[in-house]
Amino acid sequence: MNYKAITPRVWHMEEDYRDYCTLVRGSKLAILWDTGQGKQDLRDFLEENLDTPYLVLNSHGHDDHIGGNHRFPTVYAHREDWHLLASHARMTTGEPPAYDVEELNPGMVFDLGGLHGRVISLAGHTRGSVGLLLEEEGILLAGDGLNPTLLMLGRESAPVSILKETLRAVQDLPFDRFLASHYPTLQDKKIVRAHLRHLDCLRTEPPSHPGPYGPRICRSIHKDPEGRSVIHIDRALL
Template sequence: MNVREPAPGVLHFEEDYRVYCTLVRGQDAAILWDTGQGRLDLKDWMDARVTTPYRVMNSHGHADHIGGNRRFDRVYAPRPDWPLLEAYSNLTDRRPPAYDILPLEAGQVYDLGGLTARVVDLTGHTAGSLGLLLEERRLLLAGDGLNPTLLLLGQEAAPLSFLRRTLEEVRALPFDEYLSSHSPRPIPKAMVDVHLAHLDCLRLEAPSHPGPYGPRVCRSQYKAAGLRSVLWIDRRLDDRENAL
């Protein structure tokens, strides 16, 4: 398994092909951030590595971040994305989730012992997307909320104006790098500025043929500072005129 330790107490590991989860360990408690596709028995994996109590959290409700939830008794997840967790359980197990879902909300702070984890808002990719700021490490766990290729697709995504507000708020947070759920290595905070600059000069092009995400979804690309921002956006979510 591809496991990296980008900061002390932080293990970023590949649960399935290009799907990453993160284990954060303090002296007194730990957090498992996302449960991947569910291919790996993460309960066993955790039991082998964690001797303290721990919480399991979902950055958002997409299937490749919640697949292993069923291995645990309770999972903390953003409330706006709970319908996604319930729909996934119905699809895979033909029944409601067999675990308790508890609310994960921006502003919650977890003292893990020598390591403080603060839940922050990353609304955009989904209406409920959250991040976990590891304050002493100046590292943000961002799920899919800040991916260099950022997807705003489907009913669960938030309009573009919400994404702008999120990026502006994230820029003010005290961190240097962030971990994405689909990249092995930390990404520099400067990527947030590139995304914001991209929103100022968005050129949404209709896909040639039906694009990978269907005919309503447009793509825009922007490069600066050696970084590339790509946005795939459902046209339904382009509310820029209303936001002015």
């Protein structure tokens, strides 16, 4: 497993090309944040590298974050994205998920021993996207919820009004940097302000030619002093 210790307690692991899971290790409990495409045996890796119990959490229900869920007996995910876990299991096995799914709700706090992980809402990219604020590290694990290139692609995404509420709330949280699931290094929180300003001047005309996500998806770019925000958005969410 190719991984980088972002801090001694936070390992960012490249499960597949540019597809990262994160392992957070407290003194009495660990958290595996996402399970990637399912190509590598993360359970084996955890059992070799941990001397504590661990929990498995999904940042959201997209295939590239839940692909290894089947290796574990229980996974936590936000209820709004459970249908995505179910359709992934049906597509890959023809059956409902073979593992138990527990609710993962904003406001929950996991005490890992010397380190606390607080669940926060990142509704937008999907309705059930959540982040994990590692309070003592000042780092947010953000899944795909704050990516500098933010995808708002289909029925599982929330309307723009919800995304705005999410980003405003995130601005007030006590962290400076975040880990995103398709980026190897820590990202600066400033991009949240750039996304918010972008949403006030979003270019929503139909694309002149279909981009990689099809004819309904607008691609809007905003160059902001705080960073370059790119948003691909389904016009139905406006």
